Amino acid sequence: MKPNFWKLSQGATQFNLDAILDSIKLGYVYVHQDTHAKATSSKSQGENFIDAPIGDYFYLTHGNAGIYALGQFSGPANLFSIHGDGWLDRPFRHIRSSLSIAPYEGPRKWWAPNENSTFTAVPDVEVPMFEEHILKPYFGIALADFGLNGTSHK
Numbered sequence: 111m112k113p114n115f116w117k118l119s120q121g122a123t124q125f126n127l128d129a130i131l132d133s134i135k136l137g138y139v140y141v142h143q144d145t146h147a148k149a150t151s152s153k154s155q156g157e158n159f160i161d162a163p164i165g166d167y168f169y170l171t172h173g174n175a176g177i178y179a180l181g182q183f184s185g186p187a188n189l190f191s192i193h194g195d196g197w198l199d200r201p202f203r204h205i206r207s208s209l210s211i212a213p214y215e216g217p218r219k220w221w222a223p224n225e226n227s228t229f230t231a232v233p234d235v236e237v238p239m240f241e242e243h244i245l246k247p248y249f250g251i252a253l254a255d256f257g258l259n260g261t262s263h264k
Contacts, residue, residue: 113258115232115240116168117221118159122175130172134179134207138199139170140191145228148220155229159198160187162229167205169244174214174223177248180205208248216243 118139120130125140133139145155153161162168162183170179181202191197214223220230221240232240237253245251 113253114163114166115221115237116158116162116166117171117223117227117230117232118168119171119173119223119228121228122173125172127172130170130176130178134170134204137184137201137204138192139168139181139202140193140197140199141229143189143196143198148227148230155227156198158231159200159229168202168229169248171214171223176211177208177214177223177244179207180245180249180251206249206251209250210248212247214243 118141120133120140124142125133141156141159143156143160145159147154164183164185167180167182169177170181171177181204183200184203185201187198187200189198191199193199216222216224217239218224219236219239220227221232221236222243241251241253245253
């Protein structure tokens with residue numbers, strides 16, 4: 111099995127800490143449909159959120175203020191979100207809460223909390239780096255422990 115991983119940031123401007131915790135409790139994550147593409151990408155981050163397959167994994171961050179949860183999409187994007195006009199939501203299965211409240215200090219990547227991005231895939235070649243800097247320290251997960259080879263489809 112080759113898992114797909116995404117960074118999903120619910121930013122501090124739109125979401126306070128209570129809203130992040132409610133999101134986890136309710137089992138829904140949110141991205142605004144007008145969230146632009148990164149650099150020269152032909153797809154917006156909103157489109158990627160809609161198109162990400164059910165079963166893909168993501169970690170939920172609040173900008174670089176904290177990494178909160180690891181989840182797996184359990185349903186399609188809802189265009190009529192409970193969060194309001196222009197927002198999309200998706201249901202998810204909570205896998206694990208973060209083990210650390212330490213700020214992320216790893217490399218600056220589009221999928222990292224220290225990068226200004228909302229919904230960004232972890233590329234194949236960077237999955238080992240993602241495992242080292244996000245999965246292991248924040249969730250205590252090594253892909254090999256789950257019989258996974260550590261490469262995704264992106």
